[in-house]
Amino acid sequence: MKKIVFLGCENSHANKFLKYIQEDEKYKDVEVLGVYSDDLEACEKLKETFGVKIMKSYDEAVNEADGIVVTARHGDNHLKYALPYFKKGMTMFIDKPITIKEEDALELVKKAKETGVKLTGGSCIRFDEKLLALKQDADEKKDGETWGGFVRAPLSNDERYGGFFFYSQHLVEAMCTVFGKYPKSVKAFENGSVTTVVFRYENYDVTGTFTLGAWSYFAYRCTQKGIDGGKIFDNMEPSFKAEWDEFYDLLSGGEQTADFKDFISPVFILNAVNNSIKSGKEEPVKTYEV
Numbered sequence: 001m002k003k004i005v006f007l008g009c010e011n012s013h014a015n016k017f018l019k020y021i022q023e024d025e026k027y028k029d030v031e032v033l034g035v036y037s038d039d040l041e042a043c044e045k046l047k048e049t050f051g052v053k054i055m056k057s058y059d060e061a062v063n064e065a066d067g068i069v070v071t072a073r074h075g076d077n078h079l080k081y082a083l084p085y086f087k088k089g090m091t092m093f094i095d096k097p098i099t100i101k102e103e104d105a106l107e108l109v110k111k112a113k114e115t116g117v118k119l120t121g122g123s124c125i126r127f128d129e130k131l132l133a134l135k136q137d138a139d140e141k142k143d144g145e146t147w148g149g150f151v152r153a154p155l156s157n158d159e160r161y162g163g164f165f166f167y168s169q170h171l172v173e174a175m176c177t178v179f180g181k182y183p184k185s186v187k188a189f190e191n192g193s194v195t196t197v198v199f200r201y202e203n204y205d206v207t208g209t210f211t212l213g214a215w216s217y218f219a220y221r222c223t224q225k226g227i228d229g230g231k232i233f234d235n236m237e238p239s240f241k242a243e244w245d246e247f248y249d250l251l252s253g254g255e256q257t258a259d260f261k262d263f264i265s266p267v268f269i270l271n272a273v274n275n276s277i278k279s280g281k282e283e284p285v286k287t288y289e290v
Helices: 012-023 040-050 076-085 102-115 129-139 169-179 237-251 265-279
Strands: 002-007 030-036 067-070 091-095 118-122 146-155 185-191 194-200 205-212 217-223 227-232
Touching (some): 012 237, 067 076, 076 091, 102 118, 102 265, 118 237, 129 217, 129 227, 146 169, 169 205, 185 265
Parallel strands (some): 091 118, 146 205
Antiparallel strands (some): 185 194
């Protein structure tokens, strides 16, 4: 059996993943040892729905678990919950935001490299079929070189869960999927319910629009010949399933596909955006090595 725990189970990922385990014969070899959250009510709901054990502490299953699913709403809890579990053969799913602090992101991948832990997670928007089609067009230079782009995604500034960082990785991960993981700098502009960010790449710019209270996603690619794209992520279910399957594959002995440096790049982009919102200036995206 593949033994896993859910750490921080306040969001929909825990429900989705537990439902897959309970209903799909494919995952009959997965045993859920327990769930933990600082929000006891969230645990009790999962216990009532899925019959899972509520753990008394997040490190309770250190000596038993083969994998962990970290789905805490507040990104500052992600490294904290993961730290006791770093050991050879462990598989970790770390939800968005992977971490809030840049130093936590570096510590996460440093520990993973040292111990042979396999990592996956982030925003499941990276599995959206329409977004991946745009990525393929960019990779193949359909209609010529990329001259720019536009991405729109929701924002939630709920301070209980890290404010700006809570929901913003969806936009950044969508942008990174199509246009690359490493913009050079960012400039943010707040205007009412909209925060617009110019992401400056080596040879072009991508505009990102964060929207408060408008839960729609769009992505466009501008080329020498025109503009392509449209609404994305309008059916999230296939993306939820794809990210669970990626975790299950790693748990079953599969090889990690994400480069460690690439995996944490959204953390550094989001910190640059947050810095620009505060300063009103163009801010560099910090470079780093892992």
